[in-house]
Ligand SMILES: Nc1ncnc2c1ncn2[C@@H]1O[C@H](COP(=O)(O)OP(=O)(O)OP(=O)(O)O)[C@@H](O)[C@H]1O
């Protein structure tokens with residue numbers, strides 16, 4: 001954990017990088033492969049994608065994350081060419097592809113339903129794209145073999161899709177969409193049809209395959225953990241708009257809006273007023289918290305403005321001892337304890353009536369927890385673990 | 392949420408009494424339900440046994456009884472007559488079984504009727520002609536019906552319902568009346584000729600009625616819904632994502648149709664073609680009303696054998712021969728198709 005100061009607005013360069021730092025640093029200088037410029041898509045009166053601009057770099061594993069119906073699939077389908085943007089431009093590899101039909105685009109898509117051809121064998125499915133380019137037979141055979149080895153489906157080459165398990169079908173779909181060596185692979189909820197355990201395993205497999213083939217992946221998902229596990233960068237979408245684009249780490253630690261803070265992980269959110277606004281620190285007074293909130297840097301809001309204090313559960317500490325500070329603590333009653341094995345979440349009902357969730361690690365097997373139901377406890381946090389958002 | 396904290400062995404020392412109490416109540420309720428269920432279960436089992444024994448049998452049996460009564464029995468009667476000989480009287484054929492002197496039961500099978508069919512080229516020609524007409528009609532119906540079914544399957548749900556209704560609508564009028572309506576349309580002073588003449592495009596009426604053309608119009612028109620409906624059913628089930636996947640992999644629309652849509656709609660094509668082809672072979676009314684004097688079709692021959700010549704045995708032999716020549720190829724075809732599908736699945 002790097003102790004950078006928490007800032008309302010911050011520069012990208014000062015931030016620690018995500019879970020795959022090497023990859024991200026390498027890609028920071030990479031060329032853009034997809035440029036989405038002010039793209040709008042409407043269905044009748046309904047605006048499904050609203051003024052989206054986005055640059056995806058070569059070799060990146062990029063995730064589009066958002067709730068149901070926020071326009072992720074629509075955006076992806078515009079990249080594949082199945083939908084034409086109502087306005088705006090889409091550049092792929094520097095070329096304007098806005099009006100180019102799907103069969104002439106250098107991208108391939110892995111469908112959520114997999115869309116495997118049921119009348120063709122696994123082999124024929126994977127070969128389908130290569131056949132369209134009329135490659136020599138021997139080359140097609142080699143490439144198909146290569147792809148099936150990549151997804152470990154060699155022994156299943158002659159089977160029909162409906163004789164495969166869900167996980168195997170998913171891998172056939174992946175092999176088929178990678179066979180043509182596309183510049184970009186688009187994946188629409190690639191793991192949604194798998195059960196939880198297989199999904200988690202496949203997430204890492206997918207990342208491994210992506211690193212091996214080096215293709216740019218654009219993954220649509222509505223699962224925040226999946227985006228965090230897999231992606232180099234994540235774009236958070238809401239109602240057709242992009243709210244924030246950043247590394248998973250930055251989205252978690254430096255959300256720029258309330259929506260992102262709440263969507264990306266769990267958070268305690270308290271509304272308050274800016275009562276002191278200095279360049280080197282600010283003070284926030286919240287009806288939900290007994291003491292003012294002190295943050296050791298300035299923000300771009302004026303005194304008196306409404307702001308939100310976002311506190312991650314793991315960054316709160318609980319204790320029976322009253323903290324010795326005028327700021328950044330409160331007290332309440334333990335209302336509930338959720339034991340999750342590695343961690344426990346305490347639900348603390350503050351005296352204001354607001355609820356604070358605090359997670360603690362269960363480090364010792366035999367330890368008797370000293371805080372239990374209905375205890376009166378103090379909740380505190382460090383000022384540099386405080387995130388302040390203005391909207 | 393609180394439930395997770397109340398589990399029995401977690402180390403947080405919660406409120407174990409609550410958990411235990413809840414469980415004991417639940418156990419009691421479960422035990423009570425069990426006893427109850429047993430009592431009810433007993434009565435139900437006997438009823439279920441009766442149902443299983445007779446109820447289900449009846450439900451499955453009804454179609455079989457239906458087939459037995461209205462298909463197999465008439466077929467056997469026709470088969471019997473086909474082995475009899477013509478005679479003047481009532482019934483107009485000789486009996487198959489006869490008591491003769493000495494208390495013997497005599498069975499007389501006359502194969503002459505079948506040999507006669509081979510003797511007179513009329514029957515073979517009529518049969519081949521029927522196959523030709525049915526085949527051509529099926530192809531035309533497929534060519535017209537496929538785009539129709541495709542368009543309906545891809546239309547928006549509201550329009551889909553309207554189009555389907557339009558396809559089925561003709562069934563609300565009697566088949567015979569609709570064929571007669573075609574006479575009105577095609578005859579010399581009918582709708583088409585009058586329209587063309589009044590437009591000044593032709594001077595004298597085109598001979599449309601009682602030609603090959605009118606015959607095909609009649610058959611295709613009558614059986615088109617039987618082609619469209621099964622095609623629609625398969626096309627509608629097909630996932631659009633498959634076409635998109637083909638396009639995504641670099642396949643142009645027409646090739647995607649040939650390599651994906653067409654093979655996947657094969658069951659619909661086969662079903663629709665059978666539904667048109669089989670009745671078209673034996674069709675009698677349409678060739679009689681719309682076909683020309685030279686239109687020789689087996690159904691028409693059958694009709695004249697029965698009603699004009701009153702030669703029931705020969706007519707029956709024609710019917711049986713037609714059935715055999717029609718059914719056997721179809722059964723063989725289906726058998727191979729089935730085997731092919733199975734083999735494809737195994738590999
Ligand atoms: N062809 C269409 N016609 C009309 N509305 C559409 C069409 N396609 C999508 N929409 C609408 O656009 C919105 C965005 O749809 P989209 O499929 O992109 O959502 P999504 O983010 O992928 O959601 P999910 O996570 O549920 O898949 C939805 O409200 C949807 O109803």
Ligand SMILES: [Mg+2]
Pocket residue numbers: 072073074
């Ligand atoms: Mg979607």
